[in-house]
Amino acid sequence: MDKKATRESYGEALCKLAEIRPDLVVLDADLAAATKTGIFKKAYPDKHFDCGIAEANMMGVAAGIATTGKLVFASSFAMFAAGRAFEIVRNSIGYPNLNVKIGATHAGISVGEDGASHQCCEDIALMSVIPNMTVINPADHVEATAAVLAMADYKGPTYMRFGRLAVPVFNDPDTYKFEVGKGVTIKDGKDITIIATGLMVAEAIEAGKALAEQGIDARVINIHTIKPIDREIIEKAARETGKIITVEEHSVIGGLGSAVASVVTETFPVPVIKIGVNDVFGHSGPAVALLKEFGLSAENIVAKVKAAL
Amino acid sequence: MDATLRKNLEITAAKVRMGIIEGVYNAKAGHPGGSLSVADTLTYLYMHRMHVDPQNPEMEDRDRLVLSKGHTAPALYSVLAQRGFIPVDELKTLRKQGSRLQGHPSLGKCPGIDMSTGSLGQGVSAACGMALSGKISNESYKVYAILGDGEIEEGQVWESAMFAAHYQLDNLVFVVDNNNLQIDGEISKVMNPYPIDQKFEAFGWHVINIDGHDFDQIEKAFNEAENVANQPTVIIQKTTKGKGVSYMENNVSWHGAAPNEEQYNIAMNELRAHLAELEK
Numbered sequence: 001m002d003k004k005a006t007r008e009s010y011g012e013a014l015c016k017l018a019e020i021r022p023d024l025v026v027l028d029a030d031l032a033a034a035t036k037t038g039i040f041k042k043a044y045p046d047k048h049f050d051c052g053i054a055e056a057n058m059m060g061v062a063a064g065i066a067t068t069g070k071l072v073f074a075s076s077f078a079m080f081a082a083g084r085a086f087e088i089v090r091n092s093i094g095y096p097n098l099n100v101k102i103g104a105t106h107a108g109i110s111v112g113e114d115g116a117s118h119q120c121c122e123d124i125a126l127m128s129v130i131p132n133m134t135v136i137n138p139a140d141h142v143e144a145t146a147a148v149l150a151m152a153d154y155k156g157p158t159y160m161r162f163g164r165l166a167v168p169v170f171n172d173p174d175t176y177k178f179e180v181g182k183g184v185t186i187k188d189g190k191d192i193t194i195i196a197t198g199l200m201v202a203e204a205i206e207a208g209k210a211l212a213e214q215g216i217d218a219r220v221i222n223i224h225t226i227k228p229i230d231r232e233i234i235e236k237a238a239r240e241t242g243k244i245i246t247v248e249e250h251s252v253i254g255g256l257g258s259a260v261a262s263v264v265t266e267t268f269p270v271p272v273i274k275i276g277v278n279d280v281f282g283h284s285g286p287a288v289a290l291l292k293e294f295g296l297s298a299e300n301i302v303a304k305v306k307a308a309l
Numbered sequence: 310m311d312a313t314l315r316k317n318l319e320i321t322a323a324k325v326r327m328g329i330i331e332g333v334y335n336a337k338a339g340h341p342g343g344s345l346s347v348a349d350t351l352t353y354l355y356m357h358r359m360h361v362d363p364q365n366p367e368m369e370d371r372d373r374l375v376l377s378k379g380h381t382a383p384a385l386y387s388v389l390a391q392r393g394f395i396p397v398d399e400l401k402t403l404r405k406q407g408s409r410l411q412g413h414p415s416l417g418k419c420p421g422i423d424m425s426t427g428s429l430g431q432g433v434s435a436a437c438g439m440a441l442s443g444k445i446s447n448e449s450y451k452v453y454a455i456l457g458d459g460e461i462e463e464g465q466v467w468e469s470a471m472f473a474a475h476y477q478l479d480n481l482v483f484v485v486d487n488n489n490l491q492i493d494g495e496i497s498k499v500m501n502p503y504p505i506d507q508k509f510e511a512f513g514w515h516v517i518n519i520d521g522h523d524f525d526q527i528e529k530a531f532n533e534a535e536n537v538a539n540q541p542t543v544i545i546q547k548t549t550k551g552k553g554v555s556y557m558e559n560n561v562s563w564h565g566a567a568p569n570e571e572q573y574n575i576a577m578n579e580l581r582a583h584l585a586e587l588e589k
Binding site for chain 1: 566
């Protein structure tokens with residue numbers, strides 16, 4: 001299977017988006033080479049503006065541009081976009097409900113060697129709690145591309161999370177359809193449901209296959225939109241499989257697991273077991289080894305499923 | 310400035326000040342001090358300078374104003390009322406539940422508001438974004454941002470100052486309302502931001518120092534700003550916090566407090582007497 005980092009998909013998709021939306025403006029904060037908005041900058045130098053190492057101002061500038069009707073993306077690492085600039089995103093983008101798209105790359109533990117200062121595992125929680133904000137966490141190249149293009153006519157503040165690590169491209173570009181707020185059932189199953197988001201979806205698929213070989217029929221669902229979350233697909237999974245395991249490269253507090261648990265408790269209470277970063281900081285190391293260490297792997301999903309059944 | 314125009318602006322500014330007191334008194338809360346200090350400049354901008362249309366508040370080529378010192382919303386609402394965006398009587402609903410006149414300006418709630426503000430240091434960045442957008446598509450509009458002198462202690466202000474100079478936003482004007490007081494006291498004692506003019510100069514701005522209660526100087530400054538190319542302009546205006554109400558002038562305790570009935574009557578009588586003098 002081909003592998004590609006969703007940040008690459010993001011940079012490339014922005015170029016395609018500019019063909020649909022000639023009014024597109026892209027902002028970055030001295031990280032264009034890393035966030036891959038540099039790809040866009042090369043193609044559209046007049047539509048790309050570097051704000052320097054000043055994320056707070058960048059978010060406010062994005063808000064101001066949005067008031068004039070243009071489509072604007074503001075990019076940085078998740079840590080700075082959602083973390084450092086949180087209050088600007090809240091007060092200057094979320095509160096006035098402005099059409100700003102935040103393209104946040106280098107999310108999660110898989111940032112790798114940079115260590116905990118840059119491994120943001122809190123961004124989904126921080127962004128989800130802001131009223132008006134949509135939160136999207138694409139799983140692979142195909143989904144990331146489709147999600148960015150969907151922003152051509154999706155209005156409102158939106159946080160989009162992309163990764164640094166190259167991950168398997170499992171969606172078929174010819175048939176894949178992206179719809180904001182709609183979960184995707186990747187594999188049906190009746191014994192338990194694995195609900196994953198972002199780069200954990202590929203691991204969940206692997207886990208589903210491994211479990212099938214051992215006679216366990218696990219349903220695998222991809223939730224690319226954490227907010228608004230697809231309540232229907234979650235409630236159905238709770239009713240039909242009786243147990244849910246969530247998997248995310250994010251804190252177990254305030255992310256996918258919390259969102260799923262909250263839907264389940266309101267609709268059809270069943271056990272929800274959360275795999276994620278367990279309220280700890282990360283540390284330096286190779287991305288793949290770190291993911292393994294923090295239990296963000298197909299093997300750990302299999303182990304947790306078996307323990308739950 | 311033409312004498313008739315100046316007289317008219319002075320008359321409107323007096324009415325604006327009465328609206329500020331009316332609003333804050335009825336709300337039993339709000340920020341009269343900084344509202345009164347910035348009232349003359351806001352009056353000049355909305356009544357004379359800015360290309361705006363109360364009948365079409367979202368007109369695409371309108372000039373924009375971001376009240377970055379959003380707590381002085383009573384002044385902005387009162388000016389918008391004088392310009393016909395909202396009824397003057399509505400000023401009495403300031404800060405009340407269900408009112409369009411939120412404690413701090415809220416985009417989309419009240420016609421004529423170009424940006425939600427209130428958290429200091431943020432409005433200036435939005436103003437930069439509006440100005441940049443105008444440059445990108447070659448629009449004719451101007452963007453004005455009004456800052457408090459305490460507000461410039463926020464680091465984001467200087468991020469935005471760097472940005473505006475870097476992108477040569479000559480369609481952007483900042484006004485620093487230098488009334489010399491912030492909540493905890495004199496700005497030089499709380500966290501000294503002086504010399505303000507030299508700081509902006511060092512950031513690459515065209516700097517103009519004026520008396521913010523003198524309409525001739527205000528007009529001259531905005532005319533000068535209009536003719537500056539490839540550089541943003543900042544107008545640093547010396548003002549009096551609480552201007553126009555004797556007991557509020559230069560008194561920091563009126564930063565964020567409402568007058569009681571007796572104080573309200575004193576304030577309104579003073580402003581009414583001043584208005585009558587002007588209308589003679």
